[in-house]
Amino acid sequence: MTTTAKTVLITGTSSGIGLATAVAAARAGWTVVATMRDTAKAGALRAAAADAGAxxxxxxxxxxxxxPASVAACVEAAVAAHGRLDAVVNNAGAGQLGTIEQSTVDAVRAAMEVNFFGVVEVTRAAMPHLRASGGRVVTVTSVGGVVGQPFNEAYCAAKFAAEGFMESLAPVAATVGVGVSVVEPGAVASEFVANVDLDVPAMLDAAGPYAPALQAYIDRTVKAFGAAQTPDEAAVAVMDVLTAERPPFRVQTSDWAREFVGIKLSDPDGSAVQALTADWTS
Known part of the structure; x- marks a missing residue:
């Protein structure tokens, strides 16, 4: 089957940035393959798309x-159904809060599976089709993919890995006509935080010597998400990268995110970042 409308496959579209990007892309005329692990949770997406007339x-x-089998089957089915694949938006992600002494290596591996290896699997499966279309890979990472943050060791490690992977892939993919970019949101008012599924009182009770630092971090984070941008606002940045003729490699979704990431990118010895994040735990 061949179509003239461009096709984008977006992961993690049941809520948040993924949902908002799927609706925005459909409204802009894209054919959107909106993916999620549990399609029973598609109600909010379908309702938002209907409201947008898309x-x-x-x-x-x-x-x-x-x-990997699910990834391969979904990508191949999308191309078979729509005739082409012009872009992938790697958006699916999962949080992991804790510090390593009180966590497990299995928890770290789980964070890496979703936030890093999932991105690798989807990108690998999509690349032959993106080469054919001269398409692009857009990966939603996080400011936590640039700046390491307290009690987010596993999550930031996975997002750092995704950024390193994409930064390394970008010049190679460009030689075969595929663009690669990362989009770095800061705090976004979505279900992402709720999906971390934390029992904060139990965490604090079990935190032992880390309890004061954890309480300070939680207090600071609650305030940050109280002033968060909306998923629709963050999706604007994703759409800009998706549709720009020559998008940059790295894009932030807000002025705050640009300022925050800028601290790290101009901090060769790490002292500025350490001074900043130490304040979050005191």
Whole structure:
């Protein structure tokens, strides 16, 4: 099957930035393969797409980024159904809060599976089709993919890894006509934080010597998310990268995110970042 509308596959579209980007892309005329691990959670996406008058361009499909067979099947089915694949937006992600002494290596591996290896699997499966279309890979990382943050060791490690992977891939992909960019949100008012599924009182009770620092971090983070940008606002940056003729490699979704990332990128010895994040735990 061949179509003239460009096709984008977006992961993690049941809520937040993924949902907002799927609706924005459909409204802009893209054929959107909107994927999620549990398609029973597609109600909010379908309703938002219908409200935007773009429901007919949203095609909900199951994709578990931690399952290579699921990734391969979804990508191949998307190309078979729509005739082409012009872009992938790697958006699926999962938080992991804690410090390593009180966590497990399995928890770190789980964070890496979703936030890093899932991105690798989807990108690898999509690349032959993106070469054919002269397409692009857009990966939603985080300011936590640039600046390491207290009690986010596993999450930031995974996002750092995704950024390093994409920064290394970008010049190679460019030689075969594929653009690569990362989009770095700061705090976004979405279900992402709720999806971390934390019992904060229990965490504090179990934190032992880390309890004061954890309490300070939680207090600071609650305030940050109280002033967060909306998923729709963050999706604007994703769409800009998706549609620009020559998008930059790295894009932030807000002035705050640009300022925050800028601290790290102009901090060769790490002292500025350490001074900043130490304040979050005191």
């Amino acid at each position: 429901g007919d361009r949203i095609h909900v499909e199951r994709l578990d980024v931690t399952d």
